[in-house]
Amino acid sequence: MLKPLVTDLTSNMVFWIFITCVIFIIISVLWKKRWLLYHAWKIPGPFSVPLLGSAFLLSATKNNFFDLIYRTLDSCKPVTKFWAGSEVYIMTTRPTDVEKILTNCLSKSPFYDNLGGVIKDSLLILKVNLWKEHRKMINPSFNSTILNSFHDVFVKYSREMVEFLSDAEGSEQTDLVSVIWEKTLDSALATLTTVKPHLIKELRRLIPVTVKIEDTFIQRFHKFWLLIDFFWQKSSLNKEFESACRTAHAVINNIISEERKSEFSGRSQRFLPHLIKLNQTKHIADQEILEEMSLMLVASSETTALTVNIVLTILGIYPDIQEKVFQELVSVLPTIKKNPTLEDISRLDYLKRVIKETMRLVPIIPFILRYTDEDIKCDPYIFPAGSNLFVPIILLHRDPEVWSEPEKFDPDRFLPDKITKRHRCSYIPFSFGSRNCIGLRYGMMSVKIMLATILRNFKVQTLDLKSWKEIEWDYLIMLKPKISRLLFEKRRL
Structure with missing residues (x-):
């Protein structure tokens, strides 16, 4: 009789010690975060529950993560918060707050650490001290002299886009991003390296x-349980992510190896x-x-391709x-065959305003x-130490407090006298x-040259859109825009 009693007492004691x-761990964590919790509590935000925060709201669709955040902030503007597990994200659309954040907070959010499999040692997510070193070392590769030397490369691949569109004249273009991306990737290889073009196919x-990496990265955030590293590491999605990262690195490593053998490499200041x-x-x-x-390589080519595609789509609508x-x-390029020079590009003020408005x-x-x-x-709130600060550019750019008729497409917003009246x-x-x-x-030069070359040769129209607001996005x-139908008609002048 005594032995079972001792066993029960021991079990009870272990249970209560556990x-x-x-309880002690929870209290310790809460005590360490007391000021973060105190200040964050004062900021409005969506319903949240212990441990998960508001993350459970994200599980509906792949797009739901950012779509929810934008809708939440839009309804709680100008400042709100969102809990994802134990991490708090404080969001603002006030330009004065944004200036404070981007001037004083140089550390990237741990959110970006989830991309560590492919770019953890890059400018995007490096810790501040290392970022400063890398930025200082890399800056010389993007000075004006070097950028201006890329002009002929951008013209060459813009001309290749014109050839593609000439061959496809009369045919609907439903995946133009991929075609443009091939050309911008080719030009990125030619401007960032001295490697010969035989590597283009690879x-x-x-x-x-890249599409796979981006897709799996975002899918992690609409399956909130995968935000826990243990479950993420065991998931099939993580295996896909790591496989895609290895493939990307294999391709890039091959380019680096070729560059080390290039006879021109030692004399070049390219990236x-x-x-x-x-x-x-x-x-x-x-x-x-x-x-x-x-x-x-990827960021420069993909962002350029997406921007060119979106500008063409919007010009087709308007x-x-x-x-x-x-x-x-x-007026600047009197004949179709004339390639735009650097001086010509600098004179395309209206095109520049169109790009900016897009x-x-x-x-x-x-x-x-x-x-x-x-x-x-940031009156009347304190954005506490230990918080993630979220700047939703997409809502900042459409804030009716800053922009009159914010959903109207109006390139003249970027006339010099109007720019000076807005917060920077x-x-x-x-x-x-x-x-x-x-x-x-680099990006603006590439975009302007490609758009100038295409639009001097073609008239573009959309077949299923009447307004930019009808464009569907991923x-x-x-x-990224979902499929839109574009048609190009060659200018006969």
Whole structure:
């Protein structure tokens, strides 16, 4: 009789010790986060539950994650919060708040760590101290002299797009992004490296692989249980993600190997040769070259392809605006066969405003996430240390407090006298502050040259859209349009 009693007492004691430990851990965690919880509690937000926060709301569809966040903020503007497990995301559309965040909070949110399988040692997600070192080392590869030397490359591949559209004249284009992406990827290889073009066919393997990486990355966030690393590591989705990352790295490694053997590499200041020189002087590691190159090659080509496609789609919807673009092109490029020079491109003011207005309504990068390790005062709230700060560019650019008739497509918003009247953080398609996009000028030059070349040769029309608001989107890492039907008619002048 005594032995069972001792066993019961021992079991009870173990149970209560376990419960006590759990309670102690919970209290300790809450105590450490007391100021974060206190300040976050004051900020409005959607319903949340212990442990999960509001993450359970994200499980409906792949697009639901960002769609929910945008709708939540839109209904709680200008400031709201969202709990995802133990992480709090504080969101604001006030330009003054955005300036404080992007100027003072240079650390990227842990959210981006989920991309670590492919670009953990790149400018996008490096810790601040390493990011500063890399940015300082990489900047020389994007100076004006080097960027201007890329002009002929951008013209070459823009002309190839014209040839493709000429061959396909009269046929509906339902997947133009992929075609443009091939050309922008080719031009990225030619501008960022001195590698000979025989690698282009293999390079294009990056397109479906990149789509797979982005897709699996976002799927993790609509299956909230996969936010827990243990379940993610065991999931089939993670296996797909890692497989795609390995494939991407294999392609990039091959390019790096070819660059090391290139006879022109030692005399070039282009991006990859420059990184290899830094590697030889021990300033940058092999893995860092791989991941910086992965980011730069894919990001520069994909964002350019998406921007060109969206501008063409919107001009197809608004033929009167397209005609103004064409008349400007005729005045600057009097013949179809004339290739745009750097001086010509600088004179295309209306086209530039069209591109800017497109990026206002449809920013390719729809959000920015930063992390703060100190309290940020944004009256009447305190954004507490330890929180993720979410800047929804897509809503900032459509805020009726800043933009009159924000859903109207109006390129003249970007006339110089109107720009000066707005807060400088009311329009940030390339981010803002010292951690902005290093490829800003590269991207704008590439986009302008390709659009100028295409629109001087073709008239574009959409077959199923009457307004830009009818375009359907995939909310991934980048904002991507779903299929739209475009038709190109060759100019006969």
